[in-house]
Amino acid sequence: MTAETVIGAVPAQAEFRACQYTGLKVDTAAQALIKANAVAAVVFLAIGGLMGLLVALTRWPAVHLLPADWFYLILTGHGANVLLFWIIFFEIAVLYFASAILLNSRIAAPKLAWVGFVMMVVGAIATNVAVLQGDSSVMFTSYPPMKAQPHFYLGLILFAVGALIGCAIFFATLAIAKEERTYDGSIPLVTFGALTAAIIAVFTIASGAIILIPTWLWSLGLISDIDPLMYRVVWWAMGHSSQQINVSAHVSLWYLTAALLVGAKPLSEKVSRTAFFMYILFLQLASAHHLLADPALDASWKIVNTSYMMYLAVLGSMVHGLTVPGAIEAAQRRNGFNRGVFEWLRKAPWGHPAFAGMFLSLVFFGFIGGISGVVLGTEQLNVLMHNTIYVPGHFHGTVVAGTTLAFMGATYLVLPLVFEREILWPKLAKMQPYLFGIGAAGISLFMMGAGTLGVPRRHWDITFSDASLGFAHSAGAFLMMGLNGIFAIIAAIGGIIFILVVVGTVFFGEKITAGHKLTFPLHAGGGAVASHYGSEKAPKLPGTVILVAIFFVCFVLYYFINWKYLSELWLFR
Amino acid sequence: MAVTPPEQRIWWNEPIERVELVWVIIAFLWGLFMFGFMIAWHFIGQQNLSKEAYRIAPSAYEAKVDEFAKKFQVREEQGIPVVKPQAGTDVYLLGRLWQWWPILELEKGVSYRIHLSSIDWLHGFSLQPVNINIQVHPGYEHVISLTPTQSGEFGIICNEFCGIGHHTMTGKIYVTEQKRAEAEARLPGGR
Numbered sequence: 155m156t157a158e159t160v161i162g163a164v165p166a167q168a169e170f171r172a173c174q175y176t177g178l179k180v181d182t183a184a185q186a187l188i189k190a191n192a193v194a195a196v197v198f199l200a201i202g203g204l205m206g207l208l209v210a211l212t213r214w215p216a217v218h219l220l221p222a223d224w225f226y227l228i229l230t231g232h233g234a235n236v237l238l239f240w241i242i243f244f245e246i247a248v249l250y251f252a253s254a255i256l257l258n259s260r261i262a263a264p265k266l267a268w269v270g271f272v273m274m275v276v277g278a279i280a281t282n283v284a285v286l287q288g289d290s291s292v293m294f295t296s297y298p299p300m301k302a303q304p305h306f307y308l309g310l311i312l313f314a315v316g317a318l319i320g321c322a323i324f325f326a327t328l329a330i331a332k333e334e335r336t337y338d339g340s341i342p343l344v345t346f347g348a349l350t351a352a353i354i355a356v357f358t359i360a361s362g363a364i365i366l367i368p369t370w371l372w373s374l375g376l377i378s379d380i381d382p383l384m385y386r387v388v389w390w391a392m393g394h395s396s397q398q399i400n401v402s403a404h405v406s407l408w409y410l411t412a413a414l415l416v417g418a419k420p421l422s423e424k425v426s427r428t429a430f431f432m433y434i435l436f437l438q439l440a441s442a443h444h445l446l447a448d449p450a451l452d453a454s455w456k457i458v459n460t461s462y463m464m465y466l467a468v469l470g471s472m473v474h475g476l477t478v479p480g481a482i483e484a485a486q487r488r489n490g491f492n493r494g495v496f497e498w499l500r501k502a503p504w505g506h507p508a509f510a511g512m513f514l515s516l517v518f519f520g521f522i523g524g525i526s527g528v529v530l531g532t533e534q535l536n537v538l539m540h541n542t543i544y545v546p547g548h549f550h551g552t553v554v555a556g557t558t559l560a561f562m563g564a565t566y567l568v569l570p571l572v573f574e575r576e577i578l579w580p581k582l583a584k585m586q587p588y589l590f591g592i593g594a595a596g597i598s599l600f601m602m603g604a605g606t607l608g609v610p611r612r613h614w615d616i617t618f619s620d621a622s623l624g625f626a627h628s629a630g631a632f633l634m635m636g637l638n639g640i641f642a643i644i645a646a647i648g649g650i651i652f653i654l655v656v657v658g659t660v661f662f663g664e665k666i667t668a669g670h671k672l673t674f675p676l677h678a679g680g681g682a683v684a685s686h687y688g689s690e691k692a693p694k695l696p697g698t699v700i701l702v703a704i705f706f707v708c709f710v711l712y713y714f715i716n717w718k719y720l721s722e723l724w725l726f727r
Numbered sequence: 728m729a730v731t732p733p734e735q736r737i738w739w740n741e742p743i744e745r746v747e748l749v750w751v752i753i754a755f756l757w758g759l760f761m762f763g764f765m766i767a768w769h770f771i772g773q774q775n776l777s778k779e780a781y782r783i784a785p786s787a788y789e790a791k792v793d794e795f796a797k798k799f800q801v802r803e804e805q806g807i808p809v810v811k812p813q814a815g816t817d818v819y820l821l822g823r824l825w826q827w828w829p830i831l832e833l834e835k836g837v838s839y840r841i842h843l844s845s846i847d848w849l850h851g852f853s854l855q856p857v858n859i860n861i862q863v864h865p866g867y868e869h870v871i872s873l874t875p876t877q878s879g880e881f882g883i884i885c886n887e888f889c890g891i892g893h894h895t896m897t898g899k900i901y902v903t904e905q906k907r908a909e910a911e912a913r914l915p916g917g918r
Binding site for chain 1 (some may be wrong): 737749754758765774777780805838855867872873874885888890893898
C-alpha cells in the first residue's frame, strides 16, 4: 500500500524551489503552510505577551495597574495565548519544516493541513472571545467546580484537534519521504527531535480530549459533576506533557541552529537520539508535578511519576545540555577557533540573533528552568513552593527564557529562508534576543525568589488590604515583585522589538533574489549538515566540560539548599 | 556530501564519545540518588505529606467543623471563633469563598491531626511565613499530623485561584508556648 492510498487524495505533483543558501528543495505548499502558522504564532505572541506585561505591572505592588476582575481575566488570556496558541502554532510550523523541507519532500495532504490550520485559528479565537466576555476567568487550568462558558472549552478542543491534524500531516510526510526516497538512511537529528515532539503531542492531545470534552459537556449541563482531583490528574497529563512538546521542539531547534550557523554535527547520533527517545518513554509521566501537594495520592506513585521514572527524562535533558554546546565547540574548533579553552565560544556568531537566541535559551533553560523544575518536582520539596509564584518562576524559565527565546532565534532563520525577505533593522534584531533573554531570565529568578518567601501565584493583592484577617508578606517579597515588574518591562521591550522586526520584515523587508548576500549569513555547508545524518569525529571539548561542571555544581548545591529549608519547616506526616 | 566517506547508517550502532559516556554515567547516578533521596526522606525526614484522606460531602464536612468550633471555642476575633483544641486531638479547618475558618490556637511542640477540606471550589492552604502549601479539594477530607515548631501568629492565605475574592481569603493560626510541666507530662522524651 502506498502512502497515497493510506492518506487519501494526495497530489503526487508538487512545486519546488531550490534554496540558494542551504541547497534544500522547498515544497511551496509546505512553505505557505509554514508561513501561515508562523504568522498566527506571532500574532498570538503579541496578544499574549501584552497581556503578560499587564499581569506583571499589576503584580508590581507599587504600580498595581489593573482592577481585580480585569487582572484575573487578563491572566487567563495570557496563559492560553502564549502557553498554548503561540507555542503550538510555531511548533506546527517546526513540524512542517522538519519533515517536508529538511527531507526534501513534498508535504502530505496540504489541503487537509489548511483545514487543521483553520480549526486552530477558529478555536483560538473562540477561547479568546470567551475570556474577553468576562465570565470565563477560570485561569488557563480551568479547575472545576469553577465553570467557564462552553465556548471556552470548545475553542480549546477545536484548537487541539487542528493541532492533531498537523501532527498527522507530519507523520504522513515522513512516510512519503521514506517511500519516495528523498533522503538516505536515518532521518536527520532535527527531524528525529521533531518526531519526538509530535509523538508526545499525540499523547498530550489525547489526554486533553479525555478531560476537556467531558468538562465541556458539564459546562453545557449534560454532565452533573466533574471530580476535581480526577480532573487535575488527567488535565495535567495534557498540561505538563504539552510542555515536553516544547522541550523536544526547542532542543531540535538548538541542534538545527547550531548546524546552520556553525556547521555543528551531533557528537554522536546515538547519544543525542537516545536522549530524545528518553523523552518519548518518560517525559510524559509528569502530571504528578502538580499533584504532589494533593490529598489521597500515594507516595510511591508520586515518586515514580514526578521523577519521570528515576529521572531518566531529566537524564535526556542533561545529555542535550552537554551535546549541544559540545557540538558547537567541536564545530568551532574545526572552523579554526582552536586557541585555549574558550576561543570557540568567544568567537561564536554572537551578533547573529538566531545564534544569540539559541545559546541564551540553552543556558537559561538549563540553569533556571531545568534546575528549578527538578527541585519543584521533588516529592517533599514541593510543599515549600506548591502554588506559590515560584511555579510561574520555574515555567517562565522553561517556556519563556527557554522555548520562546529559542523560537524567536529560529524566526531569524525563517524570515530569510522561508519568507525570503531580508531582515529589516538588523541592529535592533541583534539586540533583541539579549533584551528579551535578560528580561525573561530576570522575571523567572525574581518570581522564584518571591515564591520562596511565600508569595502566592494568580493573586491580585499581596498586601491583603481587603481581607478581614490581614497578613503581611516580608519586605523582601515586595522587593522581588518590584524587580519582577522591572524585568517584565525589559522582556516586553524585547518582545515588542521582535514583533516590529518580524512584521516589518514580512511586509517591507527586501525581497531576496538569486545571489543576494544575507545580512546574517549561514555557515557554508550548514544546510547539508542539518539535513544529513552524521556524527562528529573524535572531538576535544575542554570548554564544554567546564561549562557542564559549573552547571552540575549549581544543580547539586541548589538541590541540597532546598532540603535544608524543608528540614526547618514545622513537622508533618 | 559526495566527497565525504560513507557514514554509518544505523544510529544505535554509532560509537559513543568518551566525554559523553562519562557525563551520562554521572547524570544517571545523580538521578538515581535524587530518586533514592525522596524515598529515604520518608524514613529520615520529618516533613512528608500524609496520604490519609476520605471522601466527604461538603455539607457533612461543614457540620463537623461547626461542631468542632463550638466545642473548643475560647474567644472571638472579628466575628470568627478562635478555637483552642485539646492537645493531640482532631482539628478541623474549612476553606470556603473566601475565608479559612475558624481561627486556630495551637501549642508549640504538640502534634495535631489537622483535617483540611473545602465546601465549594479548590483552595490552596498556604501557611505563612512558614511556607507550607497544600492543595485543598471539595469532597476530599485530607488529614495531616502537624506539629508547630515555632510560636507566634501565622497567616493562612489561599494560593489556588478561587474567583474574584481570592486575594481576600485569609485565616490565622496562633501558636503558644506550652507550659513546661504540661509538655513533659504529655510528650515523654518529646522534642
